[in-house]
Amino acid sequence: MxxxxxxxxxxxxxxxxxxxxxxxxxxxxxxxxxxxxxxxxxxxxxxxxxxxxxxxxxxxxxxxxxxxxxxxxxxxxxxxxxxxxxxxxxxxxxxxxxxxxxxKRKGPSPKEISLQIAELTAMRASALDAALRNAGKRVASVYEDRVEFYDGEIERLRERRDTAAAAERSxxxxxxxxxxxxxxxxxxxxxxxxxxxxxxxxxxxxxxxxxxxxxxxxxxxxxxxxxxxxxxxxxxxxxxxxxxxxxxxxxxxxxxxxxxxxxxxxxxxxxxxxxxxxxxxxxxxxxxxxxxxxxxxxxxxxxxxxxx
Structure with a gap:
């Protein structure tokens, strides 16, 4: 902000x-x-x-x-x-x-990682919406797997962002x-x-x-x-x-x-x-x-x- x-x-x-x-x-x-x-x-x-x-x-x-x-x-x-x-x-x-x-800087900055998190969060929301719309159908499990994958990636990126931010502050x-x-x-x-x-x-x-x-x-x-x-x-x-x-x-x-x-x-x-x-x-x-x-x-x- x-x-x-x-x-x-x-x-x-x-x-x-x-x-x-x-x-x-x-x-x-x-x-x-x-x-x-x-x-x-x-x-x-x-x-x-x-x-x-x-x-x-x-x-x-x-x-x-x-x-x-x-x-x-x-x-x-x-x-x-x-x-x-x-x-x-x-x-x-x-x-x-x-x-x-x-x-030059090695790896993305905390701000760049935050943008990646935002993008994955939007993709997770889309996959979750598709899973709910297809509840009871075989394809729903595919979207549920995607949601689980995005959850793991988002958590990994958050840890990476926090580590990069700590390095920047030091x-x-x-x-x-x-x-x-x-x-x-x-x-x-x-x-x-x-x-x-x-x-x-x-x-x-x-x-x-x-x-x-x-x-x-x-x-x-x-x-x-x-x-x-x-x-x-x-x-x-x-x-x-x-x-x-x-x-x-x-x-x-x-x-x-x-x-x-x-x-x-x-x-x-x-x-x-x-x-x-x-x-x-x-x-x-x-x-x-x-x-x-x-x-x-x-x-x-x-x-x-x-x-x-």
Missing amino acids: IDEGLWLRANAAVTVRRKDGGGRPQAKVANLIRGLAHCGCGSRMLFLNKGKPPKGGCYYVCSKAARDGGCDNKRLWNVKEVERHLLRQIDPASIAAAFEPAA KPHLPTTQSALGSVAALAAKLETASEAEKGSLRTSIVQQLRTAFAEIVFRPHALVGLVELPEKPKIRKGGFPLLVEIRPPGEPRTGAKARADDQDGAETRRIGESERYFLRHVFFRELDVEERAALGGGNSIVFPRYA
Whole structure:
């Protein structure tokens, strides 16, 4: 009854609200990337509040490094600086090409299967009508066999449709991701001039949209990278995958909005999702190496103002 793209976007939004929508809104949401922030080693990033500036402040640090668990990434990331990079470097258009699959869809879509079910249902109704009109005659048994056959086919197609629909829901979709990234940029712009009373609800909305768009925000020693999960294997270009595509083996635990979607959809969706996964690296910030610094005449880091 509604456009399929709209249904997919609404489904993703509902999934996020189930996780984040309960209770009264906070007056101030301190951590915009709660649940998303991970160190390059895989551990979660801790959110540290060291008190009021100038001596204090809020920081992210690797939980494993903080307890001397073997990670060397002991850098303290200033939360305000992280937010500045995160909110000003959003680029919805840059992810479109990476969402192009390596091959066309395998098998019919849930909508196409539903059309097959509707066609068989009409044929079943016709056969049942013929069986009733010929009740008591030898030919009636032929129509009754057809009705039984159609019942079996309809049930089989319903199961196939439900499995295909679960697989569709477990995949990221470009319209949903781009819409979420666009919303973050719009909300961030409003945040610049918002009153203190308005900032709480705006930041809550940003949290929801970030969790829809990104699977993780990864803190590496010299870079801040957002991982956008792709629905399937991207097209292989000459020389292999582009450097901005990250491949993860099956079996790794899911994070972000897709994990919450799996929790809602149950074991069948999780079984479908147990395959190699692909992510687009969206670089928010990185520091320059020695050669890059020399080539640019100094400076410690680079951001990408074309995304601002």
